[in-house]
Amino acid sequence: MKNRTLQKLLAKNSARVGIIIAGFLLILTLVAPLVLTFEPNAQNPAEKLLAPSFEHLLGTDQYGRDVLARIASGAFRSLGAAVLVLSGTLFLSLIAGIAVGMLGGIVDSVVMRVVDVFLALPSLVLALAVVGVLGVGFENLLIALVFSSLAYYIRLARSYALNAGRRQDVIVARLAGVSWTRIIFGHIAPDVFAQMLIVATLDLGGVIVAFAGLSFLGLGVQPPDAEWGAMLSESRLFFTNAPWLLLAPAGAIFLSVMAANLIGNALRDANGNEL
Amino acid sequence: MKHILHFQKVSVTYANGFCAARDVSFAMTEGECLAIVGESGSGKTTIARAALGLLPVNTKIEGSIRVSETEVVGAGEKVLRNLRGLVVGFVAQDPYSSFNPLSKIYNHIAEAWRVHGLEPPKNLIVGALERLGINTAEKTSEMYPHQWSGGMLQRATIAAAGAHEPQLVIADEPTSALDANRADEILTALRLTGAAVLFISHDINLVAKHARRIAVCYNGTIVEIGETRQIIENPQHSYTKKLIGAALPEGKPVPIKEPCETIVEAKNASQVYGNGENPVAAVSNVNLQVGRGEIVGICGNSGCGKSTLLRMLATIETPAQGEIYLGGELATSGESRKLMSKKTRSGFVMPIFQDPLASLDRRWAIWRAVTEPLTAKHLTEKPSRRTRREIARKILREVGLETVDLDAKPDRLSIGQCQRVAIARALLAKPALIVADEPTSALDASVSKTILRLLSKIAENGTAIVIVSHDVSVLDSLCHRVLHMREGVLSG
Numbered sequence: 055m056k057n058r059t060l061q062k063l064l065a066k067n068s069a070r071v072g073i074i075i076a077g078f079l080l081i082l083t084l085v086a087p088l089v090l091t092f093e094p095n096a097q098n099p100a101e102k103l104l105a106p107s108f109e110h111l112l113g114t115d116q117y118g119r120d121v122l123a124r125i126a127s128g129a130f131r132s133l134g135a136a137v138l139v140l141s142g143t144l145f146l147s148l149i150a151g152i153a154v155g156m157l158g159g160i161v162d163s164v165v166m167r168v169v170d171v172f173l174a175l176p177s178l179v180l181a182l183a184v185v186g187v188l189g190v191g192f193e194n195l196l197i198a199l200v201f202s203s204l205a206y207y208i209r210l211a212r213s214y215a216l217n218a219g220r221r222q223d224v225i226v227a228r229l230a231g232v233s234w235t236r237i238i239f240g241h242i243a244p245d246v247f248a249q250m251l252i253v254a255t256l257d258l259g260g261v262i263v264a265f266a267g268l269s270f271l272g273l274g275v276q277p278p279d280a281e282w283g284a285m286l287s288e289s290r291l292f293f294t295n296a297p298w299l300l301l302a303p304a305g306a307i308f309l310s311v312m313a314a315n316l317i318g319n320a321l322r323d324a325n326g327n328e329l
Numbered sequence: 330m331k332h333i334l335h336f337q338k339v340s341v342t343y344a345n346g347f348c349a350a351r352d353v354s355f356a357m358t359e360g361e362c363l364a365i366v367g368e369s370g371s372g373k374t375t376i377a378r379a380a381l382g383l384l385p386v387n388t389k390i391e392g393s394i395r396v397s398e399t400e401v402v403g404a405g406e407k408v409l410r411n412l413r414g415l416v417v418g419f420v421a422q423d424p425y426s427s428f429n430p431l432s433k434i435y436n437h438i439a440e441a442w443r444v445h446g447l448e449p450p451k452n453l454i455v456g457a458l459e460r461l462g463i464n465t466a467e468k469t470s471e472m473y474p475h476q477w478s479g480g481m482l483q484r485a486t487i488a489a490a491g492a493h494e495p496q497l498v499i500a501d502e503p504t505s506a507l508d509a510n511r512a513d514e515i516l517t518a519l520r521l522t523g524a525a526v527l528f529i530s531h532d533i534n535l536v537a538k539h540a541r542r543i544a545v546c547y548n549g550t551i552v553e554i555g556e557t558r559q560i561i562e563n564p565q566h567s568y569t570k571k572l573i574g575a576a577l578p579e580g581k582p583v584p585i586k587e588p589c590e591t592i593v594e595a596k597n598a599s600q601v602y603g604n605g606e607n608p609v610a611a612v613s614n615v616n617l618q619v620g621r622g623e624i625v626g627i628c629g630n631s632g633c634g635k636s637t638l639l640r641m642l643a644t645i646e647t648p649a650q651g652e653i654y655l656g657g658e659l660a661t662s663g664e665s666r667k668l669m670s671k672k673t674r675s676g677f678v679m680p681i682f683q684d685p686l687a688s689l690d691r692r693w694a695i696w697r698a699v700t701e702p703l704t705a706k707h708l709t710e711k712p713s714r715r716t717r718r719e720i721a722r723k724i725l726r727e728v729g730l731e732t733v734d735l736d737a738k739p740d741r742l743s744i745g746q747c748q749r750v751a752i753a754r755a756l757l758a759k760p761a762l763i764v765a766d767e768p769t770s771a772l773d774a775s776v777s778k779t780i781l782r783l784l785s786k787i788a789e790n791g792t793a794i795v796i797v798s799h800d801v802s803v804l805d806s807l808c809h810r811v812l813h814m815r816e817g818v819l820s821g
Binding site: 061065221222223225226227228229230231232233236240241244245323 | 344346643644645673674675676678679680682684687688689690692693698701702704705706707708751754755758
């Protein structure tokens with residue numbers, strides 16, 4: 055099934071564009087630090103705010119640091135953060151959602167009411183609150199973002215699990231005497247996971263933007279480390295005479311969000327008629 | 330002669346790469362009735378939808394489809410809109426889902442005029458309904474869809490399809506949601522519209538009475554097309570021969586030795602759905618005893634409660650009142666939602682469902698699906714992967730699937746093969762009772778014959794079977810006893 059999903063995915067032009075962009079970003083993240091001669095955090099006051107040239111492909115910032123080197127090292131944090139946040143959310147919500155959906159009864163009612171409360175709060179506000187409690191920093195921002203989207207994902211996983219639990223193949227397995235553990239790991243969890251993965255891919259763009267946004271506010275990565283949202287924030291002061299400082303991280307965010315959405319859409323369509 | 334519908338080397342490939350129709354060519358003249366016959370998945374619905382330009386946007390269509398004088402392949406939405414309703418009428422499979430439950434029936438038919446910006450003529454609508462055999466149509470057309478029967482609703486969709494006196498009406502299995510005696514009426518009503526009728530069905534016997542020509546569809550291509558008489562009396566293709574030869578198994582099943590032990594018993598079992606002001610009694614006070622090796626058929630129209638009864642017998646549902654006994658032990662009772670007997674979750678009862686594809690996990694290879702009952706909790710000895718594959722191969726051979734790839738996923742099998750996989754899985758649980766809910770209604774005649782034969786063989790080995798169907802002829806040929814169900818009440 056995996057191979058056929060991949061084939062269907064590759065048959066789409068939009069998916070190919072998405073994969074090419076994602077591949078480009080991946081190469082940028084992994085290869086650029088090895089090829090580029092500039093250290094992302096190395097300051098050079100003599101070369102500050104230089105326009106793009108052959109030496110500095112994307113120019114330099116107010117401390118004379120190479121923007122391309124900083125974009126590349128920031129990609130590692132920005133994209134890595136998004137992937138980490140979503141894997142964490144997926145993992146936790148899958149366990150919680152399936153458990154709640156299968157146990158039902160009082161556990162279900164209590165957990166879902168708590169989830170409802172969290173759903174009532176805007177997720178960015180929730181993330182801000184968590185950062186406020188835990189303190190500023192990269193890891194704390196990750197935790198905050200996982201926490202802020204968890205409620206929505208648990209709700210989704212629970213409804214997918216409930217649907218899967220009503221399927222005829224599950225009824226047959228129940229009547230045959232197969233244990234719940236086997237049914238959950240064999241029938242329900244794979245189904246819920248496949249559907250949640252598609253939702254998560256479509257959400258990837260949103261998480262990248264949310265992470266960049268919170269870093270822009272200065273809550274995430276701390277200077278001098280590079281991160282796209284933080285770079286955007288720093289460039290504000292100089293963007294009239296050095297617009298490349300703004301355009302480079304903005305373009306990087308734009309490209310990665312687009313790649314994530316294109317791949318997510320194609321993944322959903324490729325799986326659509328099977329789910 | 331003028332062609333009203335002309336398919337020329339039409340191939341349809343869906344976005345997922347599935348080629349549903351290959352090199353389909355045929356032509357229909359004015360006023361003709363052509364039937365396309367084939368099993369589910371043979372591509373007949375794709376052909377009907379292609380003619381109306383109703384396939385999903387990213388579907389690849391090759392060849393040429395001409396309706397009247399207009400080319401449909403590659404035509405824009407505007408061109409198609411002028412065809413639909415005006416030149417071609419469409420009658421869908423399920424009359425219940427083609428109506429908006431919140432809108433009156435009159436409005437549904439009037440919509441045929443409104444979408445083209447015309448004022449609906451009341452007398453024409455009423456007249457059309459009365460011609461189709463609906464009495465006092467002026468009053469009844471002001472009713473809501475749930476107040477009409479399925480047969481009446483289907484006649485209303487035919488009235489809507491014939492609103493603008495189209496030259497062609499396409500009907501996709503218009504009778505499969507209805508009981509058998511309604512089917513004839515519906516087909517006669519279709520002919521009454523005066524248009525050419527393209528009629529799609531899996532039932533060749535029904536079609537033979539009405540169509541002038543028959544096209545037999547198999548695996549995405551039309552394997553045979555010709556005059557009805559010629560096809561019925563002298564079929565050329567091997568699949569057509571199988572279809573026509575597949576009358577139901579003759580005679581009565583092997584009688585069972587009396588007396589025998591009772592496998593399942595329902596005592597005053599009732600089920601009520603919905604609460605509040607209008608609870609619906611789905612099943613009321615059913616008493617039923619089924620003995621070892623006995624095949625009991627339950628017959629009734631859709632919505633009469635037969636599936637609910639079956640679910641209660643299988644302890645998938647607990648009855649609102651009354652008790653279910655499995656092998657003499659109390660399994661479920663109306664007062665409790667708890668299961669009382671260990672037999673309820675030990676493969677004592679195994680179900681077979683109407684849609685075999687839905688009853689198999691689409692991610693699981695069939696060897697794994699078939700042998701799933703062997704992983705049950707109550708079994709002390711759980712076979713290894715290798716023995717499971719061996720067992721799967723053996724049991725699949727017993728149900729006539731020796732050539733199937735053990736590692737295939739259900740979507741690579743035909744529907745009939747999937748149903749046999751489902752039966753094989755039920756057998757491995759060594760059930761004392763099999764409950765089958767319309768096990769053959771999704772299958773064509775030749776495949777259902779083999780399924781029914783398989784079920785009667787299973788019963789000879791001592792398994793009790795309760796089978797539900799809306800088709801009396803299926804039950805008569807298979808069952809020791811046939812019971813009738815009407816609005817939740819079971820009678821002999």
